Amino acid sequence: MPIDASRALAAEPRTGEISWTTKDVQLYHLGIGAGANPDKDAPATDPDELRYTLESRLHVLPSFATVAGSGAPGVISGLSMPGVEVELAKVLHGGQRLEIHRPIPAQGTATATHRLAAVYDKGKAAILVLRTEVADADGPLWTNDAQIFVRGEGGWGGDRGPSVRLDPPTGDPDKTVERPVREDQALLYRLSGDWNPLHADPEFAKLAGFDKPILHGLCTYGITLKAVVDTLLGGDVSRVRSYTTRFAGVVYPGETLRIRMWRQEGSVRAEVSAVERQDAPVLADTVVEHS
Numbered sequence: 001m002p003i004d005a006s007r008a009l010a011a012e013p014r015t016g017e018i019s020w021t022t023k024d025v026q027l028y029h030l031g032i033g034a035g036a037n038p039d040k041d042a043p044a045t046d047p048d049e050l051r052y053t054l055e056s057r058l059h060v061l062p063s064f065a066t067v068a069g070s071g072a073p074g075v076i077s078g079l080s081m082p083g084v085e086v087e088l089a090k091v092l093h094g095g096q097r098l099e100i101h102r103p104i105p106a107q108g109t110a111t112a113t114h115r116l117a118a119v120y121d122k123g124k125a126a127i128l129v130l131r132t133e134v135a136d137a138d139g140p141l142w143t144n145d146a147q148i149f150v151r152g153e154g155g156w157g158g159d160r161g162p163s164v165r166l167d168p169p170t171g172d173p174d175k176t177v178e179r180p181v182r183e184d185q186a187l188l189y190r191l192s193g194d195w196n197p198l199h200a201d202p203e204f205a206k207l208a209g210f211d212k213p214i215l216h217g218l219c220t221y222g223i224t225l226k227a228v229v230d231t232l233l234g235g236d237v238s239r240v241r242s243y244t245t246r247f248a249g250v251v252y253p254g255e256t257l258r259i260r261m262w263r264q265e266g267s268v269r270a271e272v273s274a275v276e277r278q279d280a281p282v283l284a285d286t287v288v289e290h291s
Contacts, residue, residue: 095147199216246285
């Protein structure tokens with residue numbers, strides 16, 4: 001079997017140094033659409049966007065943690081763990097959870113520790129949970145859990161794992177916004193470190209079962225968090241405590257994201273869909289916990 005759960009879970013954690021600069025942060029923010037005013041009747045650059053794009057005002061959207069250090073994200077690096085031998089074309093990013101211990105500095109050096117926290121048997125597929133814990137000289141910064149969905153690799157009788165499905169939000173959303181995805185969005189976003197050809201190479205995309213390259217799930221993840229922070233958290237990135245989502249569908253460059261948000265006590269629920277495909281689900285079970 002390509003996935004040896006016992007061996008994978010017993011493997012020693014991998015630890016290494018990562019570093020990032022203000023340029024890395026700015027590139028990530030541009031990759032998720034920062035710098036463009038969603039109001040088509042407003043000036044081309046919203047002054048509020050300068051906190052994402054101008055080094056003298058820069059603050060860091062917490063989802064930057066998924067690419068900090070320019071290392072391969074969990075969906076790629078998890079496939080190089082001991083006991084895991086699968087084809088990249090069978091792999092999809094199933095979900096992501098990020099816990100922020102304190103605001104991420106605009107530049108820094110830290111130690112990242114990676115390990116497989118869980119391997120679940122979903123019958124027709126397997127789910128790997130790759131945990132990354134990052135700390136600098138002042139203590140913990142963030143903990144990242146990437147859920148990696150591997151088609152055709154389940155069925156060995158292992159633990160099915162917990163259900164991540166939440167009850168749907170009730171009532172009308174408190175806020176709904178739309179965010180356009182540029183035709184070259186995936187090409188720009190991949191410069192932050194996710195080189196999976198699924199997002200750039202039409203032939204590879206066809207091998208994976210898609211008509212054309214798709215947008216990175218983590219790009220949609222970042223776009224959505226930015227929308228929540230900008231519209232319901234007063235633009236204050238330091239208020240984010242954790243951010244969880246399940247990737248429910250794909251986004252194609254050139255489409256428009258519809259982001260619905262519901263205020264809850266200490267959190268925001270969000271649902272994201274693709275406008276041009278009759279609101280096809282994109283992100284589900286999405287929760288931003290905040291102060």
